[in-house]
Amino acid sequence: MEGNRTDYSKKKTPRLRRLFMLMVKDERGTALIFALGIMVILAVIGASALMTSSVDIKVSGTTKVVREAFYLADGGIEMSPKVLGRIITTRALPTFAETPAVLYDGLLYDDIASPSAYVTDTGQAVTLLDKVMGYQTSDDSSGDTSDVALDRGSQGNIAIDVTRVRTMYLSGGGTEFASGTEGVGVGGAAGTAVIYDFTSTGTTGSAPNTTESQIVARYRKVMGVAGGR
16 A cells, blocks of 8 residues: 555645746746836936935025025124214214215105205104214114115115114223323223114015024224224
């Protein structure tokens, strides 16, 4: 009986092996499937690179605009002491011929009478001259930045608010020791400082897509000393 026993496991193994080998050897459609897979992978990589490039371009553009607005505001801070010193020295606002690109609170551009000159705005309650010289207390709100304005067209705008804070005597000066002599640092005029606050706002772009940057600085003007800072 043992001699007639049939081993079915040995007969099934060659059939499964032949079927597997036929499936492996049959390469019809393999190249197409492989090519489609490569195309899908490349499409995903390309889409990711495109999205990354678009985001980088937007970020770079935003950074450029923000920096431009900041540089405009910083330029307003650098310009303010020069304007302030000019007003204190002459006790008058600069004329159109001196600063044709700058507008001052308290002066109007008279297109009819004199196209190349400014005229005094008599209806202005408190002008820039009044604020700088201390003739009147500033009535401007913290958001008012119209005291000094510079319009650069497509390159942006600068608006500056000037506030006279207080007057103080300098430590170690002639005023503190009741000295009657005059001169830098020893006389009554040179021993006084006036504190001003500058709020400079730089604006770039066109509405509704505008960008603003604001810088606040405190300036000490020492009377009788060039510069005063």
